[in-house]
Amino acid sequence: MSSSTIDLKLNIAKKQSEVLYKRNPSWQEKVDNLLDRMNILNGILTDLHSILLSVNFELERDFKGFRESEQAPKILLETTHFISKTLIIVRKSDLYPGIKTMFASLREENRYLRELLDDRNISIELEKDPESDNLMKAFIKASSN
Amino acid sequence: MKIFCTQDFLNKINTLEKKNNYSNIFEDVCDYFSDKNIEELHITKELLRNSPGISSINKYRIPNSSIGIGKRGSYRCISMCNVNADRVYIDFIYPKTGSEGSDNITKEGIKKISKDIINSINNGTIYQIDILNKQIIDSAGRVISQ
Numbered sequence: 708m709s710s711s712t713i714d715l716k717l718n719i720a721k722k723q724s725e726v727l728y729k730r731n732p733s734w735q736e737k738v739d740n741l742l743d744r745m746n747i748l749n750g751i752l753t754d755l756h757s758i759l760l761s762v763n764f765e766l767e768r769d770f771k772g773f774r775e776s777e778q779a780p781k782i783l784l785e786t787t788h789f790i791s792k793t794l795i796i797v798r799k800s801d802l803y804p805g806i807k808t809m810f811a812s813l814r815e816e817n818r819y820l821r822e823l824l825d826d827r828n829i830s831i832e833l834e835k836d837p838e839s840d841n842l843m844k845a846f847i848k849a850s851s852n
Numbered sequence: 853m854k855i856f857c858t859q860d861f862l863n864k865i866n867t868l869e870k871k872n873n874y875s876n877i878f879e880d881v882c883d884y885f886s887d888k889n890i891e892e893l894h895i896t897k898e899l900l901r902n903s904p905g906i907s908s909i910n911k912y913r914i915p916n917s918s919i920g921i922g923k924r925g926s927y928r929c930i931s932m933c934n935v936n937a938d939r940v941y942i943d944f945i946y947p948k949t950g951s952e953g954s955d956n957i958t959k960e961g962i963k964k965i966s967k968d969i970i971n972s973i974n975n976g977t978i979y980q981i982d983i984l985n986k987q988i989i990d991s992a993g994r995v996i997s998q
Contacts, residue, residue: 770897825956826898826911832959833901833909842966847907849973850934850941 745805748797752809755790759816762786766823774827783824790817853890855981857942858972862979862988862997864945874947876917877927878997881945882986884914884929893940894933900962908933909962916947930957930965941969941978 732740762783766773773779794814797803803810833839865881868874885893894908901909910933913926930944943965946954957965972978979996980989988997 767897770899774899822956823898826900829957829959829962830900830902833962836959836963839901839963839966842963842970843901843903843907843909845970846932846941846966846973847903847934849970850932850939851937 741802741805745802748800748802749806749809752797752806752813755793756809756813756816758786759790759813759820763816763820766820773823774830780824780827783820787817787821787824791821853888853893853938853940855885855940855942855983856973856978857981857988858968858979859977860968861942861945868945868947873918874916874927877945879986880914880917880927881929881942882981882983883917884912885940885981886983890933890935890938890940893931894935900930906935908935909966911957914945928954928957930962932966932969941973942981943969943972 790813794810794817797806797810865878868877893910893912895902895904896910896912898911898913899908900911910931912929912931914929915926927945927947929942932941932943933939934941944957944961948954976991978991981987982989982995987995990996
């Protein structure tokens with residue numbers, strides 16, 4: 708292959724590449740691209756939010772089961788931990804300003820479930836604590852008069 | 853059902869009422885308890901300690917009407933229930949967010965609250981909350997706050 712043929716092929720490839728992968732997209736294309744990415748991310752956060760709402764609904768329906776379950780707290784811990792990590796990444800991304808509302812809803816639900824998990828752990832610790840037993844008895848005695 | 857509170861609770865209410873974001877705190881507390889009975893308050897999702905059918909320690913989430921709806925804006929209120937006596941005792945309330953926001957309460961914190969309530973009852977420094985009229989009444993039957 709002659710050098711002129713190679714030059715010709717390279718020029719064709721370059722032109723095709725510019726058409727397919729525009730190196731300098733217009734302002735409008737940049738905005739459209741950003742909006743597309745924001746919509747996709749918003750959709751992901753909405754899905755995660757739906758999962759947490761479903762978990763919360765199940766806890767509401769059977770909180771006694773949640774207190775007694777061994778697996779549920781582990782799963783909840785992993786889920787909320789994963790979402791916390793996701794939120795940190797999203798918070799640092801250039802897309803954050805566009806998805807603030809959904810971000811806040813997801814973070815609120817996530818924090819709420821983490822708090823429930825903490826409360827469950829405190830509750831279990833208190834049940835094993837002899838001082839807490841005595842306090843409950845003292846409370847009944849004092850408040851029954 | 854009767855609702856009682858400690859001096860610590862009153863102090864906290866007085867402090868928070870002065871802030872714009874918590875100015876309706878006492879009304880919010882009264883509204884929360886106004887449509888509930890002892891069975892509903894005895895065992896909740898945020899139960900911290902329980903002797904079934906007898907007594908319990910709960911964390912109630914009381915919506916903050918000054919901020920708006922949502923769990924984030926709720927106050928956390930730690931209370932003890934005596935089911936047979938049909939009484940609820942409140943000692944500690946705190947907002948989760950904002951300038952006066954606090955972290956989640958610990959096991960030792962719960963025990964301290966229990967002791968405060970027991971000591972307040974035994975010392976006679978306990979106040980009744982008249983939910984209907986949104987008043988606080990001392991042990992001598994005097995209205996001390998409206």
